[in-house]
Amino acid sequence: MTIRQSGTPKWKELALGNAVLVPGSSRHNRTGDWRSSRPIWKLEQCVKCGVCTVFCPEGCIAMRRADAYPEADMEYCKGCGICVNECFTGCIAMQEEKE
Template sequence: MAEKLLNWDEVLIGGAIKDPGNSKQYETGSWRVERPVWNQDTCIQCMFCWVYCPDSSIKVDENGKMTGIDYTFCKGCGICVEQCPTKPKSLKMILEAESKGKTEEELRKEVFSSEK
């Protein structure tokens, strides 16, 4: 949690929030039980995942291309995987616990190597 936790006599009256956009400080990625893993080799850049993601956690570059997943905010809901239209799917869910200590590239190879 990046936010500073204020004491009761420091909080703004009535729970009002004066700094807009501060939901960025709320790292919902910590909720994740499962995580999506992306395979750029089969991805057709349809951007369905980007449209459907409820947490704006699909990373996009300046050319409008999908470049991966923002795991700081991704809650692991699995909607992107559900929406992915490629066969086989270019996004798959794995248990968060099984991802510990592995890079994104290692995970991609592990998850998608059995296919193709």
Template sequence: MSFEKKLPSWKSIPIGGAILKPGNFAERPTGDWRVFRPIINQDKCLRCLICWAICPEPAIYIIDKPYRTSSGREWKFTLEIDYNYCKGCGLCVEECPVKAIDFVEEVK
């Protein structure tokens, strides 16, 4: 019983185990599962959205942030990985058609 430190009383939890806050799983990050970290090379990225579409979390976001590549190409948006949730599965790394996502070992 000692581990049940501050859990609420039966009186203050919804009956029948209902969960009233949609999507509150986001309060629990899963970034610490990661062994390898995918890093998007914004210069190489073609903004094809494949990584965004296949990410099972979702942990890749389309951000309305313009980006200018080193070769001068203008992008209206950027793809960013949310490391709070990215579990480091590597699907995006493998599926990126231009190999714009590096996969590096996490250093803790």
């Protein structure tokens, strides 16, 4: 029986002790789908200080836009709102997710 590390494996297909045998599973396991609200930036108030990137517990915010403003990776963002609390200029607000 082959071991399956993703999808919906049968119980005999699980690795011993349900271990992850190949590193890097976080690259393909998307963990942002239980978020109930998302951060929205008012870029005209943002000073590109980067404090949101530092405090994000998921490390999913980066100055990754072409114009070097911050942006959250919504496949990993859990919607915790810490970036909103830490932002110096108050340019981030949480917006409720819709179904």
